Amino acid sequence: MEKTKRYSLKDDFSMVTLLTIPICVAINVVGDQIVQLLKLPVFLDMIGTVLVAMLSGPWTAAVTGILTNLVMGITDNPTLIPFAITSAACGIVAGIFARKKWFSTQKWKLVVIVLALVLATICTASPISIFAFGGISGNGGQSVAIAALLASGTNIIAAVVGTDFWINLLDRSIAIIISFAIIKVIPDRTLIKYSLGANFTRKKAE
Amino acid sequence: MYREQLMKKKKNKIAGLYPMCKLKMLGMYVILIILANIVQIKELPLLLIPLSLCIPLIFVLSGQPKDYLSFIKMVSYFVCFVFIVQALLIKGNDPVLIWQWKFLHIYRGGLDKGLTLAFNILNFAGIFYWLFKTSGYQEISAAMEQSGLNHKAAYIFLSTFKMIDVMRMNVYTIMDAQRARGVETEGNVFVRAKAFIPIMIPLVVNAMLEVGERALTLESKAFSVKCEKTIMIPATHNGYEKIALTISALIVLCAIGGYVLWLTR
Numbered sequence: 001m002e003k004t005k006r007y008s009l010k011d012d013f014s015m016v017t018l019l020t021i022p023i024c025v026a027i028n029v030v031g032d033q034i035v036q037l038l039k040l041p042v043f044l045d046m047i048g049t050v051l052v053a054m055l056s057g058p059w060t061a062a063v064t065g066i067l068t069n070l071v072m073g074i075t076d077n078p079t080l081i082p083f084a085i086t087s088a089a090c091g092i093v094a095g096i097f098a099r100k101k102w103f104s105t106q107k108w109k110l111v112v113i114v115l116a117l118v119l120a121t122i123c124t125a126s127p128i129s130i131f132a133f134g135g136i137s138g139n140g141g142q143s144v145a146i147a148a149l150l151a152s153g154t155n156i157i158a159a160v161v162g163t164d165f166w167i168n169l170l171d172r173s174i175a176i177i178i179s180f181a182i183i184k185v186i187p188d189r190t191l192i193k194y195s196l197g198a199n200f201t202r203k204k205a206e
Numbered sequence: 207m208y209r210e211q212l213m214k215k216k217k218n219k220i221a222g223l224y225p226m227c228k229l230k231m232l233g234m235y236v237i238l239i240i241l242a243n244i245v246q247i248k249e250l251p252l253l254l255i256p257l258s259l260c261i262p263l264i265f266v267l268s269g270q271p272k273d274y275l276s277f278i279k280m281v282s283y284f285v286c287f288v289f290i291v292q293a294l295l296i297k298g299n300d301p302v303l304i305w306q307w308k309f310l311h312i313y314r315g316g317l318d319k320g321l322t323l324a325f326n327i328l329n330f331a332g333i334f335y336w337l338f339k340t341s342g343y344q345e346i347s348a349a350m351e352q353s354g355l356n357h358k359a360a361y362i363f364l365s366t367f368k369m370i371d372v373m374r375m376n377v378y379t380i381m382d383a384q385r386a387r388g389v390e391t392e393g394n395v396f397v398r399a400k401a402f403i404p405i406m407i408p409l410v411v412n413a414m415l416e417v418g419e420r421a422l423t424l425e426s427k428a429f430s431v432k433c434e435k436t437i438m439i440p441a442t443h444n445g446y447e448k449i450a451l452t453i454s455a456l457i458v459l460c461a462i463g464g465y466v467l468w469l470t471r
Contacts, residue, residue, distance in 0.1 A: 033377070187415075
């Protein structure tokens with residue numbers, strides 16, 4: 001009996017999801033802090049958002065993304081607040097792919113998702129960093145690269161989009177790989193409590 | 207303990223204002239910032255500089271000058287970087303040389319862009335930081351709930367901040383545990399990157415497994431029952447809201463008046 005599943009906001013924002021959103025925001029913030037602690041040249045503030053998107057769809061992921069940047073803006077660096085739009089966009093894109101069940105072990109689907117996420121990031125983050133911050137973003141390594149490119153006479157749009165593309169390609173791939181690794185470890189009885197969790201259980205419902 | 211902290215904050219008349227009132231004041235400050243951006247002195251938005259000095263003043267009046275220092279520590283590196291890059295690299299359409307030292311040139315276009323960006327960041331970020339530093343998260347979420355927001359949304363907001371503290375403590379525990387097992391957290395980039403996964407996965411999976419229990423706890427306290435909710439420590443008005451709003455509205459009106467005078471000079 002194959003039925004097309006209809007998605008409702010009420011299902012997406014279930015009790016368990018409500019409790020998961022804070023955890024995933026915390027994952028994003030803590031991920032960012034671990035990156036700073038280990039001094040890696042990426043952001044990794046997207047893992048929780050992708051995780052929520054995979055478990056319960058686009059809207060919860062958008063909420064997670066917005067909250068993440070708000071919280072990091074308050075506690076860490078106020079200049080991150082405008083990039084909430086980027087996080088929300090990435091969450092929505094990842095959530096839509098999750099509903100289409102594209103998060104599977106087929107590698108080309110994952111590549112498409114990464115590219116879509118990078119595209120969403122560039123469409124939203126690059127205009128913000130160009131108009132609000134003159135091309136300089138929070139990431140130290142990228143800012144230096146952009147400054148060097150600007151000094152050598154590159155167009156500002158080319159410099160920002162170019163560096164954004166490479167850094168985000170790396171960043172989003174890592175985020176998706178880690179989210180997958182996390183979902184593989186979570187037991188089935190926890191997974192089925194989420195609206196999309198049944199896509200990732202080891203035993204399929206018949 | 208939270209009650210004691212709140213009492214300490216409530217002693218100060220500005221810091222003790224109702225959070226929504228502070229939000230309105232923030233809106234008025236944004237109007238001031240926009241006006242300062244439009245007014246140009248010598249073709250430069252110089253008014254932004256004295257305006258950004260208002261933020262330490264507001265912090266001192268709220269009785270929390272230390273928070274301003276931590277704010278400056280957070281953003282100064284970034285703001286300086288933005289300013290230097292813009293000022294040194296951008297020439298503008300008709301380059302007017304303002305300052306020169308060996309190979310470093312500052313043109314008017316670059317100075318304009320740099321000043322605008324750097325001081326706008328200082329102003330906007332500063333006033334937001336003030337809002338969240340003078341009122342506690344619990345107070346803000348209580349005020350959100352009192353003004354009609356869904357209690358679930360208010361709970362998400364509050365529990366996010368609690369969760370971050372919990373997870374941050376867990377990170378150090380897990381990091382020590384993994385180090386004891388022999389996972390290397392120091393070395394070159396690849397060694398450090400490899401350490402990320404053994405820290406992240408136990409952290410997340412632990413937190414996800416606790417969700418079920420926390421859901422039970424909340425349900426047992428009638429979280430999803432549809433009825434009127436009582437707030438344990440409600441956000442209170444301290445009686446100075448009207449005065450504060452009037453004063454800030456007056457300042458904004460004066461600024462708009464000044465702007466009109468500047469337009470018709």
